[in-house]
Amino acid sequence: MGAMSLAKLAALAYGTVLTMGLMVVLVRSPHPITPGYEATEGCSPDDLAHYCRGVRARVSSYNVFANHHPVFAIDGRGSHEPLEKWASSAGDAEPWIELLFPGPVDFSAVRLLHAGRFESAEYSMRSYRLTCSAGEELVGELAVEGNEASAPLHVLSCRAVDRVRIQYDTEPGTSRDVARLYEIEVVP
Numbered sequence: 001m002g003a004m005s006l007a008k009l010a011a012l013a014y015g016t017v018l019t020m021g022l023m024v025v026l027v028r029s030p031h032p033i034t035p036g037y038e039a040t041e042g043c044s045p046d047d048l049a050h051y052c053r054g055v056r057a058r059v060s061s062y063n064v065f066a067n068h069h070p071v072f073a074i075d076g077r078g079s080h081e082p083l084e085k086w087a088s089s090a091g092d093a094e095p096w097i098e099l100l101f102p103g104p105v106d107f108s109a110v111r112l113l114h115a116g117r118f119e120s121a122e123y124s125m126r127s128y129r130l131t132c133s134a135g136e137e138l139v140g141e142l143a144v145e146g147n148e149a150s151a152p153l154h155v156l157s158c159r160a161v162d163r164v165r166i167q168y169d170t171e172p173g174t175s176r177d178v179a180r181l182y183e184i185e186v187v188p
């Protein structure tokens with residue numbers, strides 16, 4: 001066996017190991033979640049969803065390769081920077097994001113900052129369902145159909161809930177084949 005084919009064999013083995021390692025990582029983390037920070041002083045009183053309140057964001061998936069981590073949806077920044085958004089992974093047919101509050105909260109509305117605000121208008125999701133729950137018990141829900149707004153304020157009144165969830169309907173083969181979200185605010 002010549003030096004050339006040995007190098008090829010080594011490259012092939014290396015690639016196989018990398019691929020298997022990546023598969024293990026993806027399989028072992030089906031529902032990525034943000035860190036649970038200790039609540040701090042000075043958080044905005046107008047947004048109960050900010051991570052500085054100890055809120056965590058859990059998602060069905062995120063685009064690992066482009067670094068569109070869910071923490072960008074609760075960092076309080078409506079940044080123009082395209083990196084700074086949560087985006088579900090391409091293979092996720094039923095993407096969702098869920099906010100986990102450290103304790104029961106009351107709120108009146110949810111404001112979303114879709115990707116259409118800063119990028120193509122076709123990146124704003126049209127169809128999704130907002131729910132609020134106390135543990136596993138569903139407390140309130142709102143079905144959104146035909147949304148065209150890039151930063152809609154959805155009225156949803158919930159009392160003593162510890163989680164909010166957005167379940168998206170993707171539109172395969174279009175710009176809405178993955179969910180893209182710059183920010184979610186929960187309004188008292």
Ligand SMILES: [Ca+2]
Pocket residue numbers: 072073074075076077078079084182183
């Ligand atoms: Ca953000």
